Structure formats: structure tokens, C-alpha cells
Amino acid sequence: MNLSLVQMALIALAVLGCIGLxxxxxxxxxxxxxxxxxxxxxEEVLEVLAGAQ
Amino acid sequence: MKPIGSSLIAWLSLLVMLLLxxxxxxxxxxxxxxxxxxxxxITITFxxxxxxxxxxxxxxxxxxxxxxxxxxxPISSISLSPDRTTxxxxxxxxxxxxxxxxxxxxxxMAEGKSQGTAVxxxxxxxxxxLLSILLGAMIIKNFVFTKYLGLxxxxxxxxxxxxxxxxxxxxxxxxxxxxxxxxxxxxFVLKPMRLDFLQIVVFIGLVSLxxxxxxxxxxxxxxxxxxxFGVYLVLVIANCIILAVPLLLANNEYNAAESFMLALGAGxxxxxxxxxxxxxxxxxxxxxxxxxxxxxxxxxxxxGLFALAFMGFSGMSIF
Numbered sequence: 001m002n003l004s005l006v007q008m009a010l011i012a013l014a015v016l017g018c019i020g021l022x023x024x025x026x027x028x029x030x031x032x033x034x035x036x037x038x039x040x041x042x043e044e045v046l047e048v049l050a051g052a053q
Numbered sequence: 054m055k056p057i058g059s060s061l062i063a064w065l066s067l068l069v070m071l072l073l074x075x076x077x078x079x080x081x082x083x084x085x086x087x088x089x090x091x092x093x094x095i096t097i098t099f100x101x102x103x104x105x106x107x108x109x110x111x112x113x114x115x116x117x118x119x120x121x122x123x124x125x126x127p128i129s130s131i132s133l134s135p136d137r138t139t140x141x142x143x144x145x146x147x148x149x150x151x152x153x154x155x156x157x158x159x160x161x162m163a164e165g166k167s168q169g170t171a172v173x174x175x176x177x178x179x180x181x182x183l184l185s186i187l188l189g190a191m192i193i194k195n196f197v198f199t200k201y202l203g204l205x206x207x208x209x210x211x212x213x214x215x216x217x218x219x220x221x222x223x224x225x226x227x228x229x230x231x232x233x234x235x236x237x238x239x240x241f242v243l244k245p246m247r248l249d250f251l252q253i254v255v256f257i258g259l260v261s262l263x264x265x266x267x268x269x270x271x272x273x274x275x276x277x278x279x280x281x282f283g284v285y286l287v288l289v290i291a292n293c294i295i296l297a298v299p300l301l302l303a304n305n306e307y308n309a310a311e312s313f314m315l316a317l318g319a320g321x322x323x324x325x326x327x328x329x330x331x332x333x334x335x336x337x338x339x340x341x342x343x344x345x346x347x348x349x350x351x352x353x354x355x356x357g358l359f360a361l362a363f364m365g366f367s368g369m370s371i372f
Contacts, residue, residue, distance in 0.1 A: 012251060015246055026266075030269050036273050
């Protein structure tokens with residue numbers, strides 16, 4: 001295997017990108033499937049409060 | 054909490070059993086088994102009678118310790134059993150039985166033809182070997198007390214016993230999940246594509262992935278458990294033991310069962326460390342500590358004493 005550095009970097013980018021994409025989609029689907037209903041008022045109240053901590 | 058814990062243990066032990074069964078297959082069709090014998094001998098059991106001239110030639114065997122492929126161990130003599138199915142290799146020096154040895158057997162000659170070359174792993178009894186990895190990671194080479202890893206979470210969550218146990222259990226679950234994923238990724242994606250140099254990046258991603266996944270799923274499936282453990286989940290990412298274990302697995306070329314045991318040992322070892330530390334710190338609350346030492350300073354001293362005590366285990370080997 002005589003790969004130039006550029007090729008190697010491209011392969012690495014492609015593989016990492018694929019891994020990231022697959023797991024990202026997986027996580028998004030999990031988040032969708034296991035979504036928990038949160039009272040929308042909680043968010044509104046948090047918005048109004050000072051967000052220092 | 055009780056029923057959840059026991060069913061979890063049942064599942065974990067089932068998984069261990071499965072891995073053990075899958076990990077014990079034969080490595081070559083013509084070799085039934087290899088094992089250590091005595092101080093400096095290895096026996097090989099063949100499936101049928103082999104040719105004597107082939108079996109007695111030391112050039113056909115190459116044995117080395119798994120971490121040092123460059124150092125071939127010198128063979129002093131070879132004896133063959135009368136039925137020609139068992140060869141015993143004697144070595145000039147005593148073997149280090151705690152270490153897995155790789156033995157390659159060249160062109161096994163039997164029934165007049167070559168049966169191919171076999172590369173075998175010689176280990177102590179497999180179950181014992183796994184147990185020694187588990188206990189090694191848990192106590193003898195405890196990540197907190199002998200490698201000084203994961204200290205910030207260790208000091209942060211060891212003030213109360215309940216916190217310590219919660220953190221320890223959450224940590225163990227995430228540890229096992231992410232270590233198994235990292236092992237899989239390393240063996241089947243990174244290594245075949247020669248991307249080993251990216252291992253740290255990928256392992257960090259996998260750790261945060263498993264933390265996020267456990268967080269999402271636990272929130273829905275078991276809100277009570279999430280309330281108890283959810284706080285610690287985020288802290289797990291900030292722990293370096295969880296990154297050290299996949300790197301160790303990758304360096305030592307562990308197989309699935311061994312990786313599982315190391316991850317479990319690291320997790321339980323952290324739990325033990327947290328529990329011990331929190332027990333001491335709870336008592337220190339009521340002790341008359343000089344004002345200069347109150348709080349973290351005395352905790353650091355305690356951790357140092359624990360580390361000293363754990364040094365007593367160093368170099369021990371089980372089985």
C-alpha cells in the first residue's frame with residue numbers, strides 16, 4: 001500500500017465523517033424515540049431568569 | 054434500587070458467560086490444545102499422530118511472549134509421547150506464566166502431508182486468566198490508587214457514601230458500554246484501515262456518545278434511576294479512566310472477553326476506591342482535624358495513604 005499523505009488524510013476524513021454521521025443519526029433517532037415531554041413553561045421561566053448559573 | 058441492581062448483575066453475568074463460551078474455540082483444526090506445564094514446559098496436543106522427524110525439529114517452533122515479538126524463547130529439547138499426539142517443548146529458561154505466549158508451529162506434518170501453519174496463544178486456564186485481568190484492574194493495578202487517573206471526579210464525588218456509590222455504578226455501566234464499542238471500532242474499523250493514529254479522537258467521541266445515549270434512554274425508560282444517577286452521567290465524560298481503558302485495550306490487543314473484564318474491573322475498581330474514600334471522609338467530618346487540614350487537604354492525605362496501602366498489592370499475581 002503506497003498511499004500519499006493526502007490520500008491517507010482524505011481516507012481518514014471520510015471514515016471519521018461516516019462514523020460521526022452514523023452515530024449522529026443514531027443519537028438523533030434515539031432522542032426522537034425516547035423523547036420526554038417537558039413542560040414548555042419550564043423553558044419560558046428559564047428564559048426569563050438570569051442565566052448566570 | 055434493589056431489584057434493578059440484581060437484574061443488572063444477572064444480565065452482566067449472562068454476558069460474561071456468552072463471551073467466555075465464544076472466547077474458548079480451538080485456534081487450528083489440527084491442534085486440540087496448548088498449555089503450560091511445570092516451570093519451563095509447554096505441551097501441544099495434536100488431533101492425530103504427527104511425524105516424529107518434524108515434531109522433534111526445534112526450527113519448526115517459534116515461541117515468544119505476546120508483548121515482545123522480537124525475543125524468541127530458546128527451546129532446549131522436545132519430547133513426543135509414544136502415540137505421537139502430544140509434544141512437550143522444554144525451554145532453557147523458566148516461562149513467565151502470567152504473560153500470554155504466542156507460539157507459531159510451522160507446516161505441521163501428519164499423515165504424510167502438511168497440515169498448514171498454526172499460530173497459537175498459550176495462556177493459563179482461560180477463566181483464571183480473565184479473572185486475573187478483572188482483579189488486576191480492580192485491586193492490584195487500581196486505576197485511582199496506582200495510576201493516579203480520574204482524580205478530579207474521585208475527590209469531587211467521594212464526600213458522601215450514597216453519592217460515591219451512585220457515581221461508581223453509573224461509571225461502571227458507561228465504562229463497559231464505551232469500552233466494548235471502542236474495542237469493536239478499533240479492531241474492525243481503525244486497524245483494518247490503518248487509522249490507529251486517530252484512536253484518541255475516536256475513543257473520545259465514543260465515550261461522549263455512550264454517555265449521551267445512556268442519558269437519553271435512561272431519562273425515558275427509568276426516570277427514577279435517572280433522577281438518582283443523571284447528575285453523575287455528565288461527570289463521567291470528565292474522567293480519564295474511561296479514556297485510558299480503550300487505549301490500554303488497543304495497545305495490548307485484548308480480545309472481546311478480555312476487554313470486557315478489563316472494563317468491568319476498571320469500573321468496579323473505581324467504585325471500590327470511591328466507596329473506601331467516602332467511608333473515610335464521612336468519619337473525618339466528625340473528627341477533630343486541625344483547621345489548616347480541614348476539607349480537601351486531609352482528603353489528599355487520605356488518598357495518599359490509600360495509595361500506599363494499595364502498593365502492598367503491587368506485583369501480586371493470581372493463579
